Amino acid sequence: MLDLSFLRKNFDHVQERLQVRGAAASLGRFQEVDQQRRAAVTEIENLKARRNALSAEVAKAKRAGEDADEPMQKSREIGRQIKNLEDNVKALDEALAEILHGVPNLPHESVPVGSEADNEETRRAGKQRDFDFKPQAHWDLAPELGILDFEQAAKITGARFAVYWNAGAKLERALMNFMLDVHTREHGYTEVLPPFVVNSASLFGTGQLPKFAEDLFKLENTDYWLVPTAEVPLTNLLGDNTIDINRLPIKLTAFTPCFRSEAGSYGRDVRGIIRQHQFQKVELVKFVLPENSYDELESLTRDAEDILDRLDLPYRTVVLATGDLGFSSAKTYDIEVWLPGMNEFKEISSCSNFESFQSRRAKIRYRDPAVKKGKSQLVHTLNGSGLAIGRTWVAIIENHQQKDGTVVIPQALRPYLDAERILPGGNLE
RNA sequence: GGAGAGGUGGCUGAGUGGUCGAAAGCAGCGGUUUGCUAAACCGUCGUAGGGGCAAUAACCUCUACCGAGGGUUCGAAUCCCUCCCUCUCCGCCA
DSSP states (O other): OOOHHHHHHTHHHHHHHHHHTTOGGGGTTHHHHHHHHHHHHHHHHHHHHHHHHHHHHHHHHHHTTOOOHHHHHHHHHHHHHHHHHHHHHHHHHHHHHHHHHTOOOOOOTTSOOSOGGGOEEEEEESOOOOOSSOOOOHHHHHHHHTSEESHHHHHHTOTTOOEEOTHHHHHHHHHHHHHHHIIIIISOOEEEOOOSEEEHHHHHHHTOTTTTGGGSOBOTTSSEEEOSOTHHHHHHTTOSEEEEGGGOSEEEEEEEEEEOOOTTOTTTTOSTTSSOSEEEEEEEEEEEOGGGHHHHHHHHHHHHHHHHHHTTOOEEEEEOOGGGOOTTOSEEEEEEEEETTTTEEEEEEEEEEEETHHHHHHTEEEEOTTSGGGOEEEOEEEEEEEEEHHHHHHHHHHHTBOTTSOEEOOGGGHHHHTOSEEETTTEEO
């Protein structure tokens, strides 16, 4: 959410910045509604001031044992006027909120202008292997190895779910532990295990609601939703809070499953486990001082890339162009891992700086006693996948597959599996 | 699931219809004093929105906020209704 007074004072500038991300229309009738609302609010407040004065008169008269019919009569009349106006303001409030909640964040000036085609590669690392055989896609190789099964998942649940067997399940668990260990022991994140179910207020705080409800799973007859990402519980963990400046930056990491309805993506990534209704992820979230947030975005992205480096997985990092940015983000790096079986780079992490877009919604502030009389200010929030475990699983299977149909486990992961290789039949060796 | 007790500022906690944005204490901030640590004393101390005003400074002023939302009333922290949350006991359960 953008700052209301900033928006008022810099309307043309905001309009311009929204234009470059293809959201110029999102402001709608903002100015008109805002003006009407302010006029009505001022009128109500004036009436309330008069009513309060009259109430004081009533109180005074009654204490003195005098008659108070006249001010009571006047006050009652004003009360009626206020009631009428309040209905009007309520409607205008709702209209304004609807507009404001639907306006995406403004792109940072360093973000390339354009569409997805204008995303710019900022880094490339790891060596893409030369295969002396045709590498298989994971949706062929993994079921062949007996570590991944779609038919039984379809039976017990439905499409876009998978069952992991044997070494497949262990690999997923090993990746979870490996990622959490690296981030907590070496990158300075604090591990959290949050609820996998959140309420509407939390989803509003991070920006999924009200606009993207159709992407989520909601539990029937409740205000509960399955988390689409740990970003939601982690970011809202500090919601409605004023943080002491000495505690910043706060860096959190969590493992959670993530649930997404994938409405509107029916034709895409239908094979394999690239796009599932449930996948596991280790998430990184930071709360930082505004002046540091872009440095923090760089280091957060490095923290995510480090996992790929350690797993000998080739990748490239791209900065998303304005038109490809997510709703809440001011700047995003996508990390894309190389998948030789699928023969393409595939997003495995998305690292974003939301500036104050989320903290304004979720009310996450900090106080600096040295500045502005210690008035509280909004923190900047960031997050990124560190990493999506399912896609990392795919990357390991596809990149480290051997001609004989086995998969070599990367060195860094061996202590977690106590094995070097996945054999046909889904066993470890 | 059943019974009961509660939710008030950064914290503790008073307040059952008007003079309450809210006592008191603690913490914080500014100062005075004592040779240090520490203490004592004085002062100050919520948030948000609008207007004065051109200003994201100061000041003045109005409005709102005592878990959330409705209602009663000239007037609500206080009375009524609904919901949420916390605690205690019982039941059930991993």
